């Protein structure tokens with residue numbers, strides 16, 4: 001059972017198209033795995049559509065005083081559009097697989113669409129960045145071999161983990177595929193995995209490793225996430 | 226798939242907001258269906274006159290630029306015309322459908338401004354035509370049913386091998402291409418053909 005879902009606030013911003021790409025990709029991937037959030041998405045979409053397209057809403061009051069100039073521009077646009085052919089084909093989608101640790105896993109559509117860089121290995125952890133170019137936001141695909149662990153760390157910003165396959169545990173419990181785990185600067189944790197796992201991760205700034213030896217490993221943090 | 230709020234009976238929504246939000250949902254949906262079925266330009270003109278000014282306001286709020294707002298109107302309304310045939314009334318109101326198209330176009334435009342990327346990811350994040358996906362999913366869910374196995378057996382051998390390899394033997398498309406000694410592109414196109422055929426065979430029964 002998936003226990004961790006995107007917050008209501010995140011869902012609303014996602015539906016409005018106001019989130020960074022990495023975050024919306026993660027939410028879309030979660031929704032692909034979570035029927036409850038799919039229903040919520042549909043409900044929010046219809047609610048926001050109502051708000052945007054009502055005749056007495058904020059967008060239409062100003063629109064009421066349209067100029068002749070605007071009318072002409074719209075008319076020309078409409079005439080151009082209706083000259084175009086209508087398309088009717090629907091191409092069935094072929095699921096995209098990802099191979100890791102002798103397994104082949106189907107990737108959620110939004111993740112499969114992204115360009116992935118090459119993998120860098122640090123012990124049992126392998127990480128590849130998605131080439132999204134979102135400044136301080138870094139989206140990655142991470143897989144950890146059975147028995148692997150990430151040293152205790154906190155974040156100055158947030159860290160999002162979407163578990164795609166396998167399982168892992170930290171101080172707060174254990175997680176299953178689909179779990180959407182959002183941590184902010186107040187949390188610190190030491191994720192470890194017994195059976196190995198594949199995750200989509202998103203961090204918004206450098207990590208801080210807390211304990212003795214781990215501090216020395218700080219460069220690894222940048223390597224891993 | 227019917228969502229919680231967007232019941233096919235638009236009056237429930239209207240009833241709640243009497244006087245506040247007058248949206249001619251039924252007329253808009255009827256017009257969109259008319260565009261889809263008959264390429265009716267009058268019906269399209271009605272949709273255009275209703276949505277275009279509202280999309281423009283939305284765009285101005287989103288981008289702070291009149292030129293970009295007009296581009297958003299153009300992109301959105303072009304998709305409404307070109308993709309009308311892919312709209313299904315049972316998936317929700319026309320307003321919701323147009324909203325998702327507008328939101329997607331706006332998301333792609335913002336990405337272009339912020340990261341100078343033209344990767345048009347919105348379509349992957351919010352697939353407009355959910356049934357492709359649902360079909361794919363239910364296809365997987367129903368893999369074990371005998372009925373489907375029978376259908377697969379009746380596929381041409383070349384397509385059958387690809388379906389069996391990918392779905393039953395869990396091979397990647399690359400492995401399968403190697404195994405069968407054919408290019409990956411051929412595996413992809415055979416799979417596409419096979420899925421299309423199976424979808425037709427299985428008809429609407431998954432809806």
Ligand SMILES: [Zn+2]
Pocket residue numbers: 002004005006030034035036037038
């Ligand atoms: Zn969920």
